[in-house]
Amino acid sequence: MCQSHGISVTGVTKGVCGQPEVAKAMLRGGVSSLADSRMENIHRLQAAGIHTRYMLLRLPPLSEVEEVVGTIDVSVNSEIAVAEALSQAACRRGMVHDVMLMVELGDLREGIPPDQLLPFVRAAMQLSGIRIQGIGTNLACFGGVVPSTDNMARLVELATAVEELVGYRLEWISGMNSSGLDLLVAGETPMRINHARIGEAILLGRETVHRRPWPGTFQDAFLLHAEILELKKKPSLPVGTRSEDAFGELPEYQDRGEMIRALLNVGREDVVIEGMTPLDSQVTIVGASSGYLVVDVTRTDTAYGVGDELIFSLNYAALLRVSTSEYVKKRPFQAGVRSSDA
Ligand SMILES: *Cc1c(COP(=O)(O)O)cnc(C)c1O
Numbered sequence: 001m002c003q004s005h006g007i008s009v010t011g012v013t014k015g016v017c018g019q020p021e022v023a024k025a026m027l028r029g030g031v032s033s034l035a036d037s038r039m040e041n042i043h044r045l046q047a048a049g050i051h052t053r054y055m056l057l058r059l060p061p062l063s064e065v066e067e068v069v070g071t072i073d074v075s076v077n078s079e080i081a082v083a084e085a086l087s088q089a090a091c092r093r094g095m096v097h098d099v100m101l102m103v104e105l106g107d108l109r110e111g112i113p114p115d116q117l118l119p120f121v122r123a124a125m126q127l128s129g130i131r132i133q134g135i136g137t138n139l140a141c142f143g144g145v146v147p148s149t150d151n152m153a154r155l156v157e158l159a160t161a162v163e164e165l166v167g168y169r170l171e172w173i174s175g176m177n178s179s180g181l182d183l184l185v186a187g188e189t190p191m192r193i194n195h196a197r198i199g200e201a202i203l204l205g206r207e208t209v210h211r212r213p214w215p216g217t218f219q220d221a222f223l224l225h226a227e228i229l230e231l232k233k234k235p236s237l238p239v240g241t242r243s244e245d246a247f248g249e250l251p252e253y254q255d256r257g258e259m260i261r262a263l264l265n266v267g268r269e270d271v272v273i274e275g276m277t278p279l280d281s282q283v284t285i286v287g288a289s290s291g292y293l294v295v296d297v298t299r300t301d302t303a304y305g306v307g308d309e310l311i312f313s314l315n316y317a318a319l320l321r322v323s324t325s326e327y328v329k330k331r332p333f334q335a336g337v338r339s340s341d342a
Contacts, residue, residue, distance in 0.1 A: 002196055005184055007176070008032045010055055012199030015316055016222075017041050017323040020048035021332040026202060027052060033073075035197055039064070042072060055100070057197065059110055065089045074098040074133060078112045080123050083130055090129030098133035099124075100174060103158055105151045109142035117158055121165050134172030134195065135159050140179035146209050147180040149188045156192045178208040200316050211315075222319050223279070224271060224312045224328070226264035226293060231306050234261050236286075236296075246289050253286070259298040264310060267291040270325040275318030279311045 002009045010033045011026035013019065018041025023034055027050070035055035036042050042054050056075040060068040065085040068075055070093065077083050077099045090097040101120065104111030112120050117135075124132055137155050139145050152175050159173045175193040176184070178201035183189050200208050205217030213219050236256040244250055247268070269290040276285065276293075282300040285293065297304050304310070314322060322328050 001181075002184065002198075003030065005189065006191070007184070007189075007194055007196050008172075010035045010195070010197045011202060012036065012057065012177070012197050013041060013045065014038060014057070015199050015203050015319050015323065017320075018044045019323065019330065019332075020045055020050060022203070023048075023050055029202070031198075031202075039067060039071065046071065055197075059102075060086065069093060069095070069097045069129075072097075074100055076100045076102045076110070076136065078102050078104075078110050080120060083124050083127060087127035087129030095129070097130050099130050100134040100136050100172060101132060101162075103135055103137045103155065105137045105139065105145075105154060107137075107139045107141060107143040107145040109138060111137060114154070114158055118161060118165060121162050125166060132162065132166055132170070134170045134174055135162055136172065136174030136195070136197075138177065140177065140208055147176060147183050147189075149183070149190075152180075152183070152188075152190050152193055156190045159192065178202075178206070181207040181214065182209055203319065204314075204316060208316075220279075220313050222314050222322075224266065224276065224314055224318075224322055225309045226266045226312070228262045228304060228306050228308050228310065229265050229292075230261075230263040231297070231304065232261060233258050235259075251287055256296075259296050261286065262295050262297045262304060262310070264293040264295060265291075266293050266328070270328050271314070271322050272317040272320075275315035276312040277314075279313065283310060 009031045011031035012035050013023050014037045016022045018036050023045050033053035033055060034045060035057045037058035053073045056068060056072045059078060060075045060082055062082050062085055066089050069086055069089040086097050102111040103117055104113050139147050155175050159170055163170055172195035173193050174195035174197060176196035178198050181201055200206060201214055205214050205219045206212060207214055236259050237253055267288050267290045273285060273288045280300060284296045286296050287294050
């Protein structure tokens with residue numbers, strides 16, 4: 001879809017910590033390059049022998065410019081001191097490092113304020129080890145600001161001003177992440193926006209403004225299986241004088257009489273509980289500690305037993321934490337051969 005609008009897509013793998021099978025699937029699906037916010041994840045992909053152009057999506061640390069220049073093709077930038085250090089590191093290696101300048105357009109995470117962009121570009125043009133390859137903006141991540149015709153037009157206007165200054169056409173005018181897809185299908189993305197960095201829409205099949213399923217995609221490409229360790233009838237209200245739980249919170253529980261509670265072998269250390277949905281809709285999540293998830297299986301048609309697995313779909317936050325937890329085993333499966341033993 002992006003291609004038909006003249007937009008090349010960089011697949012963002014940070015949601016799965018740069019899992020090589022997922023990156024390969026993205027490349028088979030038509031992305032032109034890969035990006036991640038962590039260098040460790042990019043190194044994992046490179047070590048797996050995946051050859052493509054790699055973009056570092058998080059601002060490079062001043063302390064790691066050598067490594068960035070040595071292993072990354074394009075990095076996003078917003079600090080001239082870092083650009084200078086990248087340039088020096090690149091010069092020492094006899095190479096030129098590509099940078100995408102991030103512009104702040106309201107979401108208030110990374111980015112150069114628009115009125116400081118041209119002075120930044122002027123300073124960066126003096127640096128022989130870097131090349132301004134594109135400009136971009138990131139929205140809907142921190143401040144929840146949605147892409148609009150206005151902020152996209154502003155990006156194009158700024159890109160044009162940068163092009164006049166540098167004297168060449170920028171390769172990428174990067175306006176979008178998953179939150180920009182609605183604007184794109186509405187035909188309201190300016191023509192000159194030609195690059196998107198997409199993670200969640202590919203991984204979980206959702207645009208990220210309303211989190212609606214995207215037509216023609218799967219929402220269950222990632223499933224978390226957890227095993228029942230204990231299954232017992234217990235009251236629904238804790239018994240005794242109560243103070244804070246293990247996380248310093250005082251959770252409220254409703255009195256629903258006795259219930260059949262299953263304890264599963266995942267916890268807050270492995271997954272964001274609020275981002276899990278049981279595939280069995282008769283199962284409800286009661287709460288969790290670091291290592292246990294407690295679910296109510298009182299009214300399920302399936303008679304679960306100790307050792308059985310419950311399966312959950314995940315939102316982005318949950319997927320990210322699952323990917324990061326070394327306690328959760330990751331098993332890739334082929335489309336169509338997903339079964340209980342996959
Ligand atoms: C994470 C990230 C993306 C991808 O965002 P999705 O909402 O997952 O598509 C794009 N750009 C930057 C700078 C990011 O940090």
